[in-house]
Amino acid sequence: MNILTDLIHAGAWDEDPTGTSSLPIFRGSTFSQQDPLTSPRWDYGRSGNPTRAGLEEAIAKLEGGVGGYAFASGIAAVNSVLMMFQTGDHLVVGEDIYGGSFRTLTTLFARWGLGVTWVDAADLNKVEKAVRPETKAILVETPSNPLLRVCDLRGIAQIAHTHGLLAIIDNTFQTPLLQRPLDLGFHLSIHSATKFLGGHSDVVAGLVAVAETAVGKRLYAVQNGFGAILGPDDSWMVLRGIRTLAARLEMQQRHALRLASWLERRPEVRAVHYPGLQSHPAYELHASQTTGPGAVMSFDLGSEAAALAFLQAVKIPLTAVSLGGVETILSWPCRMSHASMPPSERAKRGIGDGLLRLSAGLEAPEDLEADFAQALESATKQ
Numbered sequence: 503m504n505i506l507t508d509l510i511h512a513g514a515w516d517e518d519p520t521g522t523s524s525l526p527i528f529r530g531s532t533f534s535q536q537d538p539l540t541s542p543r544w545d546y547g548r549s550g551n552p553t554r555a556g557l558e559e560a561i562a563k564l565e566g567g568v569g570g571y572a573f574a575s576g577i578a579a580v581n582s583v584l585m586m587f588q589t590g591d592h593l594v595v596g597e598d599i600y601g602g603s604f605r606t607l608t609t610l611f612a613r614w615g616l617g618v619t620w621v622d623a624a625d626l627n628k629v630e631k632a633v634r635p636e637t638k639a640i641l642v643e644t645p646s647n648p649l650l651r652v653c654d655l656r657g658i659a660q661i662a663h664t665h666g667l668l669a670i671i672d673n674t675f676q677t678p679l680l681q682r683p684l685d686l687g688f689h690l691s692i693h694s695a696t697k698f699l700g701g702h703s704d705v706v707a708g709l710v711a712v713a714e715t716a717v718g719k720r721l722y723a724v725q726n727g728f729g730a731i732l733g734p735d736d737s738w739m740v741l742r743g744i745r746t747l748a749a750r751l752e753m754q755q756r757h758a759l760r761l762a763s764w765l766e767r768r769p770e771v772r773a774v775h776y777p778g779l780q781s782h783p784a785y786e787l788h789a790s791q792t793t794g795p796g797a798v799m800s801f802d803l804g805s806e807a808a809a810l811a812f813l814q815a816v817k818i819p820l821t822a823v824s825l826g827g828v829e830t831i832l833s834w835p836c837r838m839s840h841a842s843m844p845p846s847e848r849a850k851r852g853i854g855d856g857l858l859r860l861s862a863g864l865e866a867p868e869d870l871e872a873d874f875a876q877a878l879e880s881a882t883k884q
């Protein structure tokens with residue numbers, strides 16, 4: 503089926519005796535085992551829940567995987583994937599990943615002895631050179647956060663397969679509508695469903711899709727054993743969000759392209775990072791592995807003072823941590839998503855104090871342009 507069809511129907515309840523249009527929210531924490539000798543489909547709410555299972559089936563189908571797993575948040579999904587490894591294992595990780603993933607790898611998992619080599623994932627030579635005998639996986643994001651840098655998914659998957667590693671991506675920015683990494687050889691695709699999949703800035707959730715049953719078994723052991731599961735109400739919310747993903751994201755992407763081109767023409771803006779612009783250094787690579795540039799960009803106003811003045815003057819967008827909601831969201835990486843990264847690391851990665859991240863929403867783009875114009879004017883008065 504075309505993914506547009508799957509977005510609407512994936513995860514429908516095939517055991518449904520009622521014909522309901524919406525998967526019910528099963529709140530029960532446990533299930534009757536009247537015949538204790540047969541093993542029931544459902545036994546305990548942490549191990550499995552029919553509402554959560556609907557969502558898990560949906561993400562598996564949308565990503566073209568064999569299994570899906572829902573977690574209490576995006577970072578719970580990342581951490582649960584990392585818990586598949588053990589002390590002494592080593593990962594090769596793209597250096598401009600989500601700030602929370604950076605933090606967990608450099609604190610929690612560093613304490614537990616999971617080794618990491620940070621690499622510029624856009625450079626396949628560097629990725630391959632970082633592989634050691636104890637390396638177990640490569641973890642990347644593309645486009646990355648917050649600089650929208652692009653790495654070669656087919657190339658990364660090839661390196662992983664050559665060395666017997668798991669290829670893992672955080673696919674939050676693109677969603678399976680625009681980018682299907684499992685089709686390109688990746689083993690696991692992680693999502694913060696708090697973002698585009700939920701889509702309305704009203705639920706926190708994480709999802710993982712896996713390409714192989716054996717990998718799914720390992721992840722299920724963590725999901726059930728560690729227990730960072732998504733509850734049935736939030737599972738329902740994400741499944742409802744998924745139904746309208748294409749309608750939202752296609753419009754948000756159009757708005758993003760228009761805003762990025764507009765920002766690029768403004769003299770106050772030093773740089774716009776968006777893979778939908780032909781000026782993006784990996785415009786063609788991105789287009790070769792996705793079906794769209796997405797709705798997230800970042801732009802640089804050159805200084806902390808200019809970024810602050812812009813944020814204080816702008817009226818329509820929500821200034822907040824997060825992205826992928828129906829509303830336009832502006833965030834300030836050095837103070838928000840990447841505040842947990844030491845300033846020296848941020849500087850090394852090119853995340854300047856004047857950099858702002860923008861997630862385009864569904865508002866009329868001409869209203870946003872007028873708002874941005876007045877905010878840029880007050881920013882340059884600083």
Ligand SMILES: *Cc1c(COP(=O)(O)O)cnc(C)c1O
Nearest residue numbers: 575576577600672674694696707
């Ligand atoms: C937000 C985000 C996360 C973390 O997700 P939460 O739902 O906030 O825990 C992980 N990766 C990326 C790329 C994100 O944008």
